[in-house]
Amino acid sequence: MPRAFTPKVITANLLIEGDAVWFTATDTWSGNIKDAEFLTDEAHADLRLLEAQAQQSVIAGAYLADAGMDDAGPTTTHFREAFRTRGPSNYAHGKQVENNV
Amino acid sequence: MYKYNDFDEAFVRERVAQFRGQVECRIDGSLTEDEFKPLRLMNGLYLQLHAYMLRVAVPYGTLNADQMDMLAHLAQTYDKGYGHFTTRQNIQYNWPSLKDVPDMLSNLADVGMHAIQTSGNTIRNVTADHFAGAAADEVADPRPVAELLRQWSTDHPEFQFLPRKFKLAVTGSENDRAVIKAHDIGIQIVQQNDEIGYKIIVGGGLGRTPMIGKVINDFLPQADLLPYVESIVSVWNRLGRRDNKYKARIKITVHEHGIDEIRRLVDERFAQVRPTFSGVDQDMLAEIEAQFAAPDFKVASTDGYEAARMANPAFRSWTDTNLTAHRADGYAIVSISVKKHGATPGDATADQMRVMADLARKYGHNELRISHEQNVILPHVHKSDLAKLYAELRAADLATANIGLASDIIACPGMDYCALATARSIPIAQQIATRFDELKIEHDIGALKIKISGCINACGHHHVGHIGILGLDRAGVESYQITLGGDHTQTAAVGERAGPGFSADDIVPAIERLVYGYMELRDDADETFLEAYRRLGAAPFKAILYPEEKADAA
Known part of the structure; x- marks a missing residue:
């Protein structure tokens, strides 16, 4: 039996700056995972990934990442994706200190 | 240069x-x-x-x-x-x-630099002994050969689409500081009856399937170097497993076909390739060698140096750990630790880089080196300048006296930066260094190589650390596996897995327990961790790491 589909968000890196972004329900990219479209249906998720990947002039390397949900919006379920929402742990660099997210 | x-x-x-x-x-x-x-x-x-x-x-x-x-x-x-x-x-x-x-x-x-072939399935940056041209134990400076290989391999039309990446390292000394046995090709400059030649080692590598390289040629005449290396890469380019990237490196090719068969194939190819080299490569090598002529070493008294050592215990401690014997009288090789306790191994700020550049101009004949152990070297400093140099290093926060000690840790960027990583390595290195500094036992522990990789690809050389740490993702949680008894030198060995992994919270206490345990086990303070491990075997060290299992078995 194929593995049951688990909820996802679509994430990528911005083409110019390279920072992590998430794909919203309105076809834009946000630096905050809370703005991401929460994908619970596999067929819809695959379709949205194609649409996200079509935005070649904005992002690079879009993929589906496992996600959960809390009161504020989508959340990460794996530490790798959690690091992408914050930045490195050895310096206060990246999203953890940027105000625009 | x-x-x-x-x-x-x-x-x-x-x-x-x-x-x-x-x-x-x-x-x-x-x-x-x-x-x-x-x-x-x-x-x-x-x-x-x-x-x-x-x-x-x-x-x-x-x-x-x-x-x-x-x-x-x-x-x-x-x-x-x-x-x-x-x-x-x-x-x-x-x-x-x-x-x-x-x-x-x-x-x-x-400034004559680039980023070409630092990635992709090509021949990568040729590495060398970081003490090249300065070490007292050297047969010849390996850098002219490394530069010749760089020129030959850059944009080499036959080798732009190799089965996988390909790494070369060169040393001019029997004491291997360039990890040549863990490279696709390792080259050691050797001397036989006044003739200079090369010992060629092939099929070493770390990563998923760690292998110690094997000698394919004991003594290769100087003029045969490029055609011979070209023959090796050419044979592998044809045989290498393009069907499976985990089996594509030459270490697997050598393992699957055997070193004798590879040697036979290389000799066969060499017979074809050698006549195509007219000797122009040797003319170029001679020109390159002239550019690597030793600097004009000065002659001066070192009395002031000895007096300064006696007068300043911090300076003395730094000279004890951070200096290496130089081939010229009155000179020393200075290793600048860019691994202050708690800092990220290998990271230097722009200001620190400028200070080091300045010091190289003032005291170091304008030369610097980067070591594979992620430190910066001033290869030629006269001992009469060491006290002034040390004072300036201190002012720039670059005077940590820990070269070769427990906190001189190799760590890859790990999951703090790297897209391939399966766990973080930098915070583990920071915590281990900070802990040993708090305990003030580094100098009592003595020579110890701790090497940390954040994934199986082993950029942090964990397989050849006396203590290796490999960060993995175990069911969505960072887990750290310890290997013991690895060695990166001329007596290279791949470390042995100690047992189940430790959580991010447990790994630093485990390393501390292991090191204290070693200090109990060693014959005397001169017996290093690696020597004790080789004498006693893995069992007592595993018992220290996993005390509850020992209790269960009893």
């Missing part, structure tokens, strides 16, 4: 111009990411977790002061004020913007 000739200069400038055009095409949409990716990788540009990363080659780890100043300029202008020195003697910038990278490459070309 090697200076670019007109050909090198034009070649590198042309590559910068090409890449500038490629970046423009990517940004204006005329290249897709799939089309652009191989082009950016050919120029050392990766896309990592949080940003792009540019890997700049430091050929055989050698830099002059102007080049180090330029690395500082890049760190300050295009990054967040620092750079990361790697285990292949390169430097990585973690935060460049795509649109700035052509300017960075142009800046590098201004």
Whole structure:
């Protein structure tokens, strides 16, 4: 039996700056995972990934990442994706200190 | 040191111009990411977790002061004020913007540097002994050979689409500081009856399937070097497993076919290749060698140095750990630790890079080296200048006296930056170094190599650490596996897995327990961790790491 589909968000890196972004329900990219479209249906998720990947002039390397949900919006379920929402742990660099997210 | 000739200069400038055009095409949409990716990788540009990363080659780890100043300029202008020195003697910038990278490459070309073949399935930056040209135990300076290999391998038409990446390392000394037995090809300059030649080792490597290289040729005459190396790469280029990237490195080819069969095939190929080398390579080698002539070593009294050592205990301690014997009278090789306790191994700020460049100008005959152990070396410092040098290093927070000790840890960037990583390595290195500093036992422990990788690819050389730590993802949680008894030198050995992994919270206490346990087990304070491990075997060390299992078995 194929593995049951688990909820996802679509994430990528911005083409110019390279920072992590998430794909919203309105076809834009946000630096905050809370703005991401929460994908619970596999067929819809695959379709949205194609649409996200079509935005070649904005992002690079879009993929589906496992996600959960809390009161504020989508959340990460794996530490790798959690690091992408914050930045490195050895310096206060990246999203953890940027105000625009 | 090697200076670019007109050909090198034009070649590198042309590559910068090409890449500038490629970046423009990517940004204006005329290249897709799939089309652009191989082009950016050919120029050392990766896309990592949080940003792009540019890997700049430091050929055989050698830099002059102007080049180090330029690395500082890049760190300050295009990054967040620092750079990361790697285990292949390169430097990585973690935060460049795509649109700035052509300017960075142009800046590098201004000082005779580039990022070509720092990625992709090509022959990568040739590494060498970081004490080359200075070490007292050296048969010959390995850098002319490394430079010859760099020129031969750069844009070599036969070797641009290899089965996988290919790494060469060269040493001129029996005491291997270049980890030649863990490279695809390791070259050792040797001497037989007054004749210089090369011992060629093939099929070493770390990563998923660690292998110690095997000798394919005991003594290769000087003039045969390039045709012979070309023959090895050529044989592997044909046989290498392109069907499976985990089996594509030459170590697997050598393992599958056996060293004798590989030697036979290489000899066969060599018979074809050798006549195509007219000897022009040897003329070029002679020109390169002239450029690596030793500096004018000065003659001066070292009395002041001895007096300063006696007068200043901190200076004395630093000279005990951070100096290595130099071949010239009155000189020392200085290792600058860029691993202050709690800092990120291999990271230097732009200011620190400028200080080191300045010190190289003032006291070091304008030379610097990057070691695979992620430190910076001033290879030629007269002992009469050491006290002044030390004072200036202290002022720049660069005087940590820990070379070769427990806190002199190799660590890859791990999951703090790297898209391939399965766990973080930097915080583990920071915590271990901080802990040993708190305990004040580093000097009692003595020589100890702790090496940490954040994934199986082993950029942090964990397999050849006396204590190796491998960060893995175990069911969505960071887990750290310990290996014991690895050795990166001429007596190279792959460490043995100690047992189940430790959590991020448990790994530092486990290392502390292991090191205290070793201090109990050793014969005397002179017996190093590795010696004790070799004498006693793994069992007592495993018992220290897993005391509850020992209790269960009892």
